[in-house]
Amino acid sequence: MxxxxxxxxxxxxxxxxxxxxxxxxxxxxxxxxxxxxxxxxxxxxxxxxxxxxxxxxxxxxxxxxxxxxxxxxxxxxxxxxxxxxxxxxxxxxxxxxxxxxxxxxxxxxxxxxxxxxxxxxxxxxxxxxxFAGRPVAFSTLDGPEASKAPNAFEAVGRALGLADDTVEGTRVQVRGPKGRLLDAVVDFRNPCFIGLRTDDALLRFFGRNHWGAPVGISVHDFAPDADAKADEAAWQDWLDGVYA
Missing domain, CATH: 3.30.530.20 (START domain)
Structure with missing residues (x-):
């Protein structure tokens, strides 16, 4: 209707x-x-x-x-x-x-x-x-079918290395692609979304499983040598690994 x-x-x-x-x-x-x-x-x-x-x-x-x-x-x-x-x-x-x-x-x-x-x-x-006005390399990707499960987004926080009680404003080191440690600020967090801000990027994690879709990631990379395709491939491999 x-x-x-x-x-x-x-x-x-x-x-x-x-x-x-x-x-x-x-x-x-x-x-x-x-x-x-x-x-x-x-x-x-x-x-x-x-x-x-x-x-x-x-x-x-x-x-x-x-x-x-x-x-x-x-x-x-x-x-x-x-x-x-x-x-x-x-x-x-x-x-x-x-x-x-x-x-x-x-x-x-x-x-x-x-x-x-x-x-x-x-x-x-x-x-x-x-980051206003800075050139950006944008990439976005979705997780596999398993990321549609009702509790699938919880695995993203664990894979990043975030404690359950890590709140917005906390400075953290998270585990990114290939186990690389990234210094970041948790700029947004609730049961459906996680936002991380590094010196050169905004990393967005979407718990779209709550609405029947796969978990997703968007990367806004402002580094001078940013490569959107490389970012997409690296984070796709990371996200697929979360649900392997």
């Missing part, structure tokens, strides 16, 4: 309105995934969207209809960003609204979208504060 939804969030961030605008329009691979858009109202945007509002650096909105070929459980999707200056333009206030129509499995779809929103917007703030 089709039903409308709306997910709204507001936050302030230590970044200028222009930096926020750049991040949500041309720098999405630094915190979410690569997405291009024509810089005008009526322009094409990623995943079949059309730009409905283009007012830099104040408001940006997109809309997509007839999404079933891309997202079988969704008929309409709208994203709306409002940006206002704070502290004389040194900071920004952002309001984000994600709305549309889910056509099936409404409760599960809404829960997943809402929780992913919190993680993505947190990652946006991490990007703006620590």
């Amino acid at each position: 089709s039903k409308e939804f709306e997910i709204a969030r507001e936050f302030e961030v230590d970044a200028t309105p222009q930096q926020v605008w750049d991040a949500i329009t041309t720098g999405t691979d630094g915190w979410q995934w690569p997405s291009e858009c024509e810089p005008r109202e009526g322009g094409a945007a990623g995943m079949g969207h059309t730009v409905t509002v283009w007012d830099p650096p104040h408001r940006f909105a997109v809309r997509a209809e007839n999404l079933q070929e891309i997202i079988p459980t969704q008929a309409l999707n709208q994203l709306d960003h409002t940006i206002e200056p704070r502290d004389g333009g040194r900071r920004a206030w952002v309001r984000y609204v994600h709305s549309g129509i889910f056509t099936d499995d409404w409760d599960n779809q809404y829960d997943g979208a809402s929780k992913h929103t919190d993680f993505y917007l947190h990652t946006l703030r991490e990007y703006l504060v620590h």
Whole structure:
């Protein structure tokens, strides 16, 4: 049964309105995934969207209809960003609204979208504060079928070497690909997601098994010699090994 939804969030961030605008329009691979858009109202945007509002650096909105070929459980999707200056333009206030129509499995779809929103917007703030404007190599990957199990995401924390009581803000050494130790800060952690920030990367771990999908990883690598394909291969081998 089709039903409308709306997910709204507001936050302030230590970044200028222009930096926020750049991040949500041309720098999405630094915190979410690569997405291009024509810089005008009526322009094409990623995943079949059309730009409905283009007012830099104040408001940006997109809309997509007839999404079933891309997202079988969704008929309409709208994203709306409002940006206002704070502290004389040194900071920004952002309001984000994600709305549309889910056509099936409404409760599960809404829960997943809402929780992913919190993680993505947190990652946006991490990007703006620590890496804004830096070139990035982006890669993303999914785990094997076994990572769909109800308790599969717990294995990710153990494989990284995180204790059950390791909380956000903790500086840690985690075990990455081929057993390499990585110095990082746990910038986000709950039962569904883990976020790690190193000096040169944002590492995102997604417990999508909670919604019937495989566990996933995204790597935003800002190192000068970053290699997206090498990152993908290394972390794929690591993630496959977690469930071997």
